[in-house]
Amino acid sequence: AEDGYDLWLRYQPLSGASQSLCDPAVDLSGPVAQGVQLQAQRSATVDIAVAELHRGLASLFRCESQKPTILLARTDQLSGKEAQFSEGLRGQMAGSYRLATMADGRILIAANDDIGLLYGSFGLLRHLQTDSANQKLDQLAIPALPLRLLNHWDNPDRGVERGYSGESIFDWWHLPDHLDPRMIDYARANASIGINGTVVNNVNASPIMLTPRYIAKLQRLADAFRPYGIRVYLSVRFSSPRELGGLDSADPLDPKVAAWWKSKADEIYAAIPDFGGFLVKANSEGQPGPQDYGRTHADGANMLATAIGDRGTVIWRAFVYQSSAETDRVKLAYEEFKPLDGKFADNVILQVKNGPLDFQPREPFHPLFGAMPHTRMMLEVQQTKEYLGFATHLAYLGTMWTEVLDANTGHGKNGHLTVADTIVSGGMAGVSNIGSDRNWSGSHFDQANWYAFGRLAWDTSLSADAIAREWAAQTFSRNPQFLNVTVKMMHDSRQAVVDYMTPLGLAHQMATGHHYGPGPWVNDLERPEWNPAYYNRADKSGIGFDRTKNGSDALGQYAPSVASGWSDPHTMDEDYLLWFQHLPWNFRTQSGRTVWEELVARYDRGVAKTHEMQREWAALAPYVDAQRYQDVADDLKVQAREAQWWRDASVSYFASRCECDLPAGATAPP
Ligand code: GCU
Numbered sequence: 001a002e003d004g005y006d007l008w009l010r011y012q013p014l015s016g017a018s019q020s021l022c023d024p025a026v027d028l029s030g031p032v033a034q035g036v037q038l039q040a041q042r043s044a045t046v047d048i049a050v051a052e053l054h055r056g057l058a059s060l061f062r063c064e065s066q067k068p069t070i071l072l073a074r075t076d077q078l079s080g081k082e083a084q085f086s087e088g089l090r091g092q093m094a095g096s097y098r099l100a101t102m103a104d105g106r107i108l109i110a111a112n113d114d115i116g117l118l119y120g121s122f123g124l125l126r127h128l129q130t131d132s133a134n135q136k137l138d139q140l141a142i143p144a145l146p147l148r149l150l151n152h153w154d155n156p157d158r159g160v161e162r163g164y165s166g167e168s169i170f171d172w173w174h175l176p177d178h179l180d181p182r183m184i185d186y187a188r189a190n191a192s193i194g195i196n197g198t199v200v201n202n203v204n205a206s207p208i209m210l211t212p213r214y215i216a217k218l219q220r221l222a223d224a225f226r227p228y229g230i231r232v233y234l235s236v237r238f239s240s241p242r243e244l245g246g247l248d249s250a251d252p253l254d255p256k257v258a259a260w261w262k263s264k265a266d267e268i269y270a271a272i273p274d275f276g277g278f279l280v281k282a283n284s285e286g287q288p289g290p291q292d293y294g295r296t297h298a299d300g301a302n303m304l305a306t307a308i309g310d311r312g313t314v315i316w317r318a319f320v321y322q323s324s325a326e327t328d329r330v331k332l333a334y335e336e337f338k339p340l341d342g343k344f345a346d347n348v349i350l351q352v353k354n355g356p357l358d359f360q361p362r363e364p365f366h367p368l369f370g371a372m373p374h375t376r377m378m379l380e381v382q383q384t385k386e387y388l389g390f391a392t393h394l395a396y397l398g399t400m401w402t403e404v405l406d407a408n409t410g411h412g413k414n415g416h417l418t419v420a421d422t423i424v425s426g427g428m429a430g431v432s433n434i435g436s437d438r439n440w441s442g443s444h445f446d447q448a449n450w451y452a453f454g455r456l457a458w459d460t461s462l463s464a465d466a467i468a469r470e471w472a473a474q475t476f477s478r479n480p481q482f483l484n485v486t487v488k489m490m491h492d493s494r495q496a497v498v499d500y501m502t503p504l505g506l507a508h509q510m511a512t513g514h515h516y517g518p519g520p521w522v523n524d525l526e527r528p529e530w531n532p533a534y535y536n537r538a539d540k541s542g543i544g545f546d547r548t549k550n551g552s553d554a555l556g557q558y559a560p561s562v563a564s565g566w567s568d569p570h571t572m573d574e575d576y577l578l579w580f581q582h583l584p585w586n587f588r589t590q591s592g593r594t595v596w597e598e599l600v601a602r603y604d605r606g607v608a609k610t611h612e613m614q615r616e617w618a619a620l621a622p623y624v625d626a627q628r629y630q631d632v633a634d635d636l637k638v639q640a641r642e643a644q645w646w647r648d649a650s651v652s653y654f655a656s657r658c659e660c661d662l663p664a665g666a667t668a669p670p
Contacts, residue, residue, distance in 0.1 A: 002625035004439030008474040011059035039073035044227035045114035056125040115229035147427025148457035164391040165435030165442030175217035187228035193454025203281040205235040231276035239288035251293035252303035261307035277312030298343040305345035328552035330356035342374035367557035370409030378426035384433040391442025396490035398452035398464030410559030420460035428457040482623040499606025500643040505579035538657040544578035603647040610640040
């Protein structure tokens with residue numbers, strides 16, 4: 001059944017001219033199996049690569065031929081003329097590979113290591129399905145970032161924080177005795193897009209994950225994932241020495257505490273020699289941390305870094321805030337971490353969310369990027385759409401992530417340093433949208449966000465549209481008409497959500513707790529910085545959050561060139577207008593409309609887009625199998641209805657604050 005389980009690895013038969021791989025120009029001697037010749041020592045990883053090529057080629061080409069058309073070779077095994085192909089690979093990061101058509105017509109997949117051979121095999125299969133397979137191939141693929149990690153917010157009871165695709169795929173109850181075969185499919189899918197690590201549990205971590213029983217379970221997973229190049233990591237609770245170790249403190253400078261963590265790390269490494277390390281959420285949203293003992297984040301991180309040593313990494317999250325009405329919440333991470341630049345151990349990475357608030361439909365990039373040149377940084381994005389309509393609304397996030405990766409922080413030598421540049425020694429982390437639903441991600445199009453994350457973490461310079469295109473070609477259909485329309489839908493989809501939920505730079509307008517649906521009027525929560533009204537600041541005089549010098553001066557945390565770009569409401573990028581400015585309702589925007597009129601126009605534009613997406617998808621029915629077509633059509637219908645709900649509720653509320661009439665031509669909310 002076409003239920004989405006196969007993800008982008010469906011390998012639908014190619015038609016037309018690309019049968020060439022069935023008909024090799026030459027016959028070769030040597031260890032040959034079904035079209036793949038091996039010039040590498042066998043290993044679990046190499047065997048998986050060969051099996052994947054067999055599976056892919058057999059399905060794509062329906063080959064009868066058993067002749068070798070592909071040479072899978074470790075660079076240290078290449079000699080003579082073929083040695084030239086290892087050149088670009090010398091000294092490159094683990095997993096790098098080269099694809100090339102050789103003089104005799106065979107295709108070479110070359111890599112320095114086994115995982116590169118596996119990535120190269122997936123790379124070739126992707127290439128065959130997305131580009132013209134008859135082109136002469138010469139492609140060097142080198143990962144942009146060392147760490148490309150999923151972050152699962154999964155609890156040991158299989159509940160998933162902010163998960164919308166069923167329960168956790170990690171079946172802790174039956175582990176370690178039973179390994180769900182789906183774990184292999186999971187590893188394979190991740191390897192196919194270059195993901196090389198997974199943090200298996202929620203950042204709001206249960207200490208149970210560090211008990212011997214759970215370490216044994218984790219070991220079973222690690223053994224299963226290892227051949228796919230995936231290392232396991234754990235989120236840890238900073239107070240575990242108290243909860244598990246019976247100590248009366250978790251003070252990072254207490255030698256007993258440090259010794260407890262060291263022996264815990266040793267215990268884990270004895271079971272899992274390539275254990276990736278710890279991810280820590282500390283002193284944020286009620287989680288324990290070093291500040292409970294008057295210590296800094298660096299004290300906490302460095303103590304754990306010593307326990308781990310050169311065996312792995314401590315990833316420390318910068319998502320911190322405490323309740324404080326006086327301080328603008330978006331400033332807190334910078335205030336706490338900027339002074340610690342250069343104080344973290346070499347094996348500590350600071351993991352920073354894309355924006356300074358919390359995974360909103362749109363935020364400016366986080367001011368910490370580029371501001372801590374002596375600290376390794378990792379970009380955290382959210383695949384699961386906590387604030388973008390869960391798995392129901394179609395929102396392709398490739399456009400959001402390229403927006404942040406490409407953003408110029410204004411730091412660096414010539415004032416040109418993109419966010420992507422600031423994470424080259426760290427990596428990217430994606431809060432996973434994977435669950436036990438048959439289609440993994442809760443909806444077919446949400447698979448694209450998993451896919452796009454992996455592809456961007458591998459190559460931060462890829463365009464969101466190019467990724468959408470290759471994903472759609474592998475997932476649905478290679479028909480050019482289908483692809484053109486689908487890529488356009490995907491391209492526009494996230495902006496549509498921005499428009500009908502939080503236009504013009506508004507943020508955090510979602511209903512309380514679950515974050516689904518509108519709540520801009522909410523103003524009575526116990527913590528002020530949780531209130532939507534705290535963020536929109538709408539009253540008779542105007543709307544928006546003044547973050548200029550006259551207000552919270554969050555703008556002052558950006559490099560001067562960037563800050564100046566966002567300081568003048570007349571000229572700035574209006575996508576961030578009300579994020580940085582509080583403006584009177586009758587302020588003229590660049591369209592000539594007042595803020596009030598522009599706001600309503602954008603809500604309307606978002607709603608209109610959801611109807612357009614429904615029409616576009618309807619026209620694609622001939623290209624998509626019935627089940628997946630209907631699944632998507634059903635979701636789009638809900639999205640259109642809920643976009644209208646968002647628009648009507650928000651417009652009504654803001655009209656009441658503004659005491660404004662609806663702009664001419666606008667429909668009155670019911
Ligand atoms: C958001 C989210 C929480 C999560 C937190 C985090 O606030 O709503 O569920 O724990 O981010 O990133 O730590």
